[in-house]
Structures are given as structure tokens and as C-alpha cells.
Amino acid sequence: MKCTILDLPHVVANMPQTENLIFVVWDMFQSIPHADAILLKLVMHNWSDEDCMKILQRCKEDSTYKDEERKRKVLIIDMVLNRDEDEADMTEVKLLLSWGEGVCRELRKNGKGYSLSVAS
Numbered sequence: 513m514k515c516t517i518l519d520l521p522h523v524v525a526n527m528p529q530t531e532n533l534i535f536v537v538w539d540m541f542q543s544i545p546h547a548d549a550i551l552l553k554l555v556m557h558n559w560s561d562e563d564c565m566k567i568l569q570r571c572k573e574d575s576t577y578k579d580e581e582r583k584r585k586v587l588i589i590d591m592v593l594n595r596d597e598d599e600a601d602m603t604e605v606k607l608l609l610s611w612g613e614g615v616c617r618e619l620r621k622n623g624k625g626y627s628l629s630v631a632s
């Protein structure tokens with residue numbers, strides 16, 4: 513498996529490369545280069561809903577994959593509040609960790625399943 517880490521210049525510019533792991537200076541708001549899968553780990557909580565939609569749109573755009581069976585996968589790992597099921601201490605820890613980081617989103621049960629919205 514080959515992995516490419518995309519980030520801003522001050523984060524990846526001088527990182528050592530290996531055969532399977534490379535670091536590339538890239539602005540994810542402009543485009544996302546071709547890959548079988550894209551992992552957005554601890555990225556979305558930094559951005560508004562509008563910016564998250566832009567990032568997901570860039571993930572969706574890939575002129576090299578026309579085949580429906582081989583569409584790229586997008587995996588999101590991020591922290592969300594789940595006050596209905598988390599212990600109160602866990603909610604406090606999550607709020608503390610997300611403090612100053614941007615947007616804290618909350619998972620809520622509704623009639624159809626779950627919804628995710630900006631925590632208030």
C-alpha cells in the first residue's frame with residue numbers, strides 16, 4: 513500500500529520520504545489527487561459546514577475514475593459529541609479537546625436514524 517500525506521508547506525515540506533509513504537504540499541480546497549481511498553482524519557472539525565462540503569466535493573472530483581465499481585472511497589475519522597450515549601465526563605473531555613479548534617459537531621438520534629449538526 514502506498515500512502516500520500518497532503519498538508520500545508522510548514523507541515524510537510526521537509527518530511528523524509530520512504531517508498532510507501534510520501535509527503536506532498538497540497539491545498540485540499542483546490543483539488544485532491546487521485547487515490548483509491550482518502551482518509552480525512554481530524555480534518556472536518558476545523559471547518560464550517562460550507563467548507564466541509566467544498567472538501568467533500570474535491571474528494572468526489574476525480575477524472576481518472578469513470579468506472580462506478582472503482583469509485584474512490586472517503587473515510588472520515590473525527591470527534592463528535594454524543595450526549596445521548598456518552599458519559600458526562602466523556603462529553604466534557606470532547607468539548608475540552610475541541611475548544612479553540614473550530615467546529616464541534618453533535619450526533620443526535622432522530623426518526624430516520626442519526627443526524628450530525630454543529631453543537632450548540
Ligand SMILES: C[S@@+](CC[C@H](N)C(=O)[O-])C[C@H]1O[C@@H](n2cnc3c(N)ncnc32)[C@H](O)[C@@H]1O
Nearest residue numbers: 518519520523538539540541552553554555558
Ligand atoms: C488537526 S490537523 C490533523 C492532521 C492529521 N490528519 C492528524 O490526524 O494528525 C489538521 C491539518 O489540516 C491541515 N490543513 C489546513 N488547511 C489545509 C489545506 N488547505 N490543505 C491541506 N491541509 C490543510 C493543517 O495544516 C493540519 O495539519
